[in-house]
Amino acid sequence: MRRSPCCSKEGLNKGAWTALEDKILTEYINIHGEGKWRHLPKRAGLKRCGKSCRLRWLNYLRPDIKRGNITNDEEALIIRLHSLLGNRWSLIAGRLPGRTDNEIKNYWNTNIGRKLQNGGAGSTLNTNIQQDQNVKDQEWHYDKGSCLVQTKATTWTNKVTVTNEISRHNEGIIIKSNVIGDNKMKGFLLSPSKESNNDPVLDFMADLEMDGNFFSELIEMDLPESSCQENKILEDNGNPIMVDKVYLSPKSSSDTIHYPWGDSWYDTNFDFLPVTIFMESGFDWL
DNA sequence: AAGATAGGCAACCGCATTTTA
DNA sequence: GTAAAATGCGGTTGCCTATCT
Structure with a gap:
């Protein structure tokens, strides 16, 4: 017996999440916990793909997400880890509590990567x-x-x-x-x-x-x-x-x-x- | 003040891997 | 053991905002 498809893409919302959707998702996960993303949208009453719910939760709604700018220490660590691991953003994020892989990836692409590109590797980075x-x-x-x-x-x-x-x-x-x-x-x-x-x-x-x-x-x-x-x-x-x-x-x-x-x-x-x-x-x- | 451009970031997409029936 | 779904991941896109002209 095979599994049924994860979700029908018809009639699903796409794009930015609304405050109401965030609230529904947060409350559902607070009660039922993470996981079972496939069933979550239907059970929670969301017109979203399970994948989208997971992403929204992990990258934005999770209570342990750290807000605010990346600190110098964090940047130094990102650079160090990136030099070891390359674009393994999830792994790098795992070493930065409260930071998500998406956030680090974006930060790298918009800040560090640019610095490296403009000034040569290591030459312009104000890091330890x-x-x-x-x-x-x-x-x-x-x-x-x-x-x-x-x-x-x-x-x-x-x-x-x-x-x-x-x-x-x-x-x-x-x-x-x-x-x-x-x-x-x-x-x-x-x-x-x-x-x-x-x-x-x-x-x-x-x-x-x-x-x-x-x-x-x-x-x-x-x-x-x-x-x-x-x-x-x-x-x-x-x-x-x-x-x-x-x-x-x-x-x-x-x-x-x-x-x-x-x-x-x-x-x-x-x-x-x-x-x-x-x-x-x-x-x-x- | 208005349009153009650039930057930042959330979200989507597609692929690879893992899980499960 | 196999095949398909579920999950995870990284690359990319597109929207929104800030800055420039």
Whole structure:
């Protein structure tokens, strides 16, 4: 037995919601709770698609929605999360209590995205991240493809090799030792297989299941001081280059790393600073 | 003052994934 | 196990308001 269609689109209201519709929806959900969106419009007496009701509730009517402008801290966090996750707005929103994915997406498109576009990534953003970019005469060795991406909001499916040893790299991504543990990252390296023609991001995704907690810990984990330079990485001569992902790199020149995809070796015995160094405050809930 | 343009945001649309019969 | 509905998500649209000319 199959389900019946979610709703007939005939005779349904579209466009802006009226105060009366909001009231009806709010009262219905207050009594019956969220969910069952398919049946909600009919039962509540709304001439709306269930999908529309859900959206209205989640983006506007929910009591825990935070109103008002995005704060500097929130903006900094959005930027940081976006550099890690890309346009995973729902996931980013999950880290900003009271903010919706739609709101963050709109904010990004109308504010941050524009800043980045106009001034170059990281160059005009008045954020804590930028302040921390002023560090350091570091020697950077880098290559494309070292980044973290999540395919879905709660589950990561990543292709990685996890090892407690220094590993050869031809098989693909390598992570050395205790990636997630006591919130310390000791020698965390990701790289694409140099033989692979695949997108390194995709390369990175398979084989290892990580739940939402992994991301929580990932956010909290130690990262190199300059990895948060908004899409900017310094070449050895000090000139910045623009990349489209955040790279994890060694902290100091004494820890010079030749990344695996360069057919070389690496030593992961170096320190990372906490990611929260880039945010001044307000992220205790992370 | 009026029309044009730009910006902001709520809502819609279509696709992917998950759930369920 | 399969197929279709339900749900979730990101991209896009279009309306409203503010600002500019």
